[in-house]
Amino acid sequence: MRYAVLGTGVVGRTIAGKLVSLGHEVVIGTRDVEATLARTEPDAYGNPPIAQWLEGHAQIRLMPFADAAAFGEAVVNTTAGTGSLMALEAAGRDNLAGKVLLDVANPLDFSQGMPPSLSPVNTDSLGEQIQRAFPETKVVKTLNTMNARVMVDPSRVAGEHNVFVSGNDAEAKKLVTERLVEFGWPRESVIDLGDISSARGTEMLLPVWLRLWGTLGHADFNFHIAGARTGT
Amino acid sequence: MRYAVLGTGVVGRTIAGKLVSLGHEVVIGTRDVEATLARTEPDAYGNPPIAQWLEGHAQIRLMPFADAAAFGEAVVNTTAGTGSLMALEAAGRDNLAGKVLLDVANPLDFSQGMPPSLSPVNTDSLGEQIQRAFPETKVVKTLNTMNARVMVDPSRVAGEHNVFVSGNDAEAKKLVTERLVEFGWPRESVIDLGDISSARGTEMLLPVWLRLWGTLGHADFNFHIAGARTGT
Numbered sequence: 001m002r003y004a005v006l007g008t009g010v011v012g013r014t015i016a017g018k019l020v021s022l023g024h025e026v027v028i029g030t031r032d033v034e035a036t037l038a039r040t041e042p043d044a045y046g047n048p049p050i051a052q053w054l055e056g057h058a059q060i061r062l063m064p065f066a067d068a069a070a071f072g073e074a075v076v077n078t079t080a081g082t083g084s085l086m087a088l089e090a091a092g093r094d095n096l097a098g099k100v101l102l103d104v105a106n107p108l109d110f111s112q113g114m115p116p117s118l119s120p121v122n123t124d125s126l127g128e129q130i131q132r133a134f135p136e137t138k139v140v141k142t143l144n145t146m147n148a149r150v151m152v153d154p155s156r157v158a159g160e161h162n163v164f165v166s167g168n169d170a171e172a173k174k175l176v177t178e179r180l181v182e183f184g185w186p187r188e189s190v191i192d193l194g195d196i197s198s199a200r201g202t203e204m205l206l207p208v209w210l211r212l213w214g215t216l217g218h219a220d221f222n223f224h225i226a227g228a229r230t231g232t
Numbered sequence: 233m234r235y236a237v238l239g240t241g242v243v244g245r246t247i248a249g250k251l252v253s254l255g256h257e258v259v260i261g262t263r264d265v266e267a268t269l270a271r272t273e274p275d276a277y278g279n280p281p282i283a284q285w286l287e288g289h290a291q292i293r294l295m296p297f298a299d300a301a302a303f304g305e306a307v308v309n310t311t312a313g314t315g316s317l318m319a320l321e322a323a324g325r326d327n328l329a330g331k332v333l334l335d336v337a338n339p340l341d342f343s344q345g346m347p348p349s350l351s352p353v354n355t356d357s358l359g360e361q362i363q364r365a366f367p368e369t370k371v372v373k374t375l376n377t378m379n380a381r382v383m384v385d386p387s388r389v390a391g392e393h394n395v396f397v398s399g400n401d402a403e404a405k406k407l408v409t410e411r412l413v414e415f416g417w418p419r420e421s422v423i424d425l426g427d428i429s430s431a432r433g434t435e436m437l438l439p440v441w442l443r444l445w446g447t448l449g450h451a452d453f454n455f456h457i458a459g460a461r462t463g464t
Contacts, residue, residue, distance in 0.1 A: 122353045122439075160391075161458035164440075193443045201440030207354075208396075208433030211425045212457060221459035225444060226393035227452050 004072025029068025081107035127199030138172035236304025261300025301327035313339035359431030
């Protein structure tokens with residue numbers, strides 16, 4: 001299947017690399033290809049510039065948001081949450097219409113320093129904002145509750161743990177679940193929380209995730225809902 | 233030890249009953265004893281009126297917030313989150329000074345219907361509001377991320393799962409941890425998230441908890457942080 005991954009950060013790279021390794025065709029979308037490729041410094045987390053990363057991933061082409069979205073049969077949003085709506089506008093309504101959009105972004109606002117706050121939060125979510133702005137797109141919020149490496153290699157975390165899916169379209173959630181299973185998630189570890197408004201709940205996991213990251217000193221952990229299968 | 237449990241709902245009753253069964257002296261505080269005892273209808277969840285419950289718990293006395301807080305060497309806040317600050321004002325600053333306050337409440341606002349929203353949220357928490365309002369009290373946020381029955385009987389949920397503590401005072405968190413161990417929590421299941429501002433994270437677990445409750449159809453589940461011990 002053809003995937004457009006929007007965003008050139010570590011989450012986008014990690015998911016793009018995994019999709020390619022599974023045999024999918026993948027392009028990465030960015031606002032300004034020239035400017036993105038001109039970066040020569042590592043990012044704030046020490047990741048190498050994307051130009052260097054792309055040298056090791058020759059199958060993956062970098063292109064403007066709109067071209068990437070037009071190419072993809074499905075789209076993955078890994079842009080910074082506070083810029084996601086603008087990135088998706090640039091990708092283009094028509095290029096997104098009728099497609100499944102995996103929304104992995106969290107609307108973390110770092111403008112007031114650390115810790116970041118969530119915006120929107122509580123009575124709205126980024127997942128819902130995107131679904132409202134692109135009603136013809138099938139938005140599925142998923143994978144936003146863990147570190148990028150765990151997303152594509154759940155075995156990094158010992159024992160049972162879970163990944164959530166939220167979305168209004170049952171077929172879209174099925175397609176996303178198949179990708180998650182390909183990524184290595186046991187089928188029974190995927191928890192369907194319901195419609196896209198349940199993205200409020202998963203986006204609001206970020207503050208405790210960030211605290212746990214600090215407390216534990218590593219990112220190879222994840223939420224497990226103990227007792228989830230008692231009732232089944 | 234002498235405990236004052238503030239609040240007559242199912243959380244307060246459950247914790248009060250457990251503390252008594254462990255040999256602690258317990259009183260329950262309420263705003264207006266006469267009015268509370270006059271209730272003859274089950275609550276919205278079908279729990280019997282407190283007068284009936286007290287008949288089966290003869291060791292537990294019901295008294296006004298201030299008398300209860302004066303009696304307790306430690307205090308447990310199980311009042312409805314949106315009314316907690318008023319309840320604690322009624323309990324009295326002097327009656328709370330120097331004491332450990334286990335804050336189990338969540339600031340869920342049901343005034344706009346279901347699902348409830350959190351207020352405060354994101355950049356503040358009820359735990360912090362209480363700590364700011366009562367600086368001489370040692371506030372420890374805990375047990376607010378699960379059903380009341382799980383709080384005092386963690387074995388209801390199969391497998392490993394966690395309880396969080398947030399607070400500024402290390403000795404207070406130690407005392408609370410000893411109570412949690414008495415309640416049946418394995419010591420290693422208690423995760424110290426840091427200072428009271430980390431209560432933002434645990435209070436913000438409520439929206440996904442409520443979604444899971446609906447999805448799973450039962451409340452005998454809890455958050456487990458898989459991989460938490462990888463780094464140790």
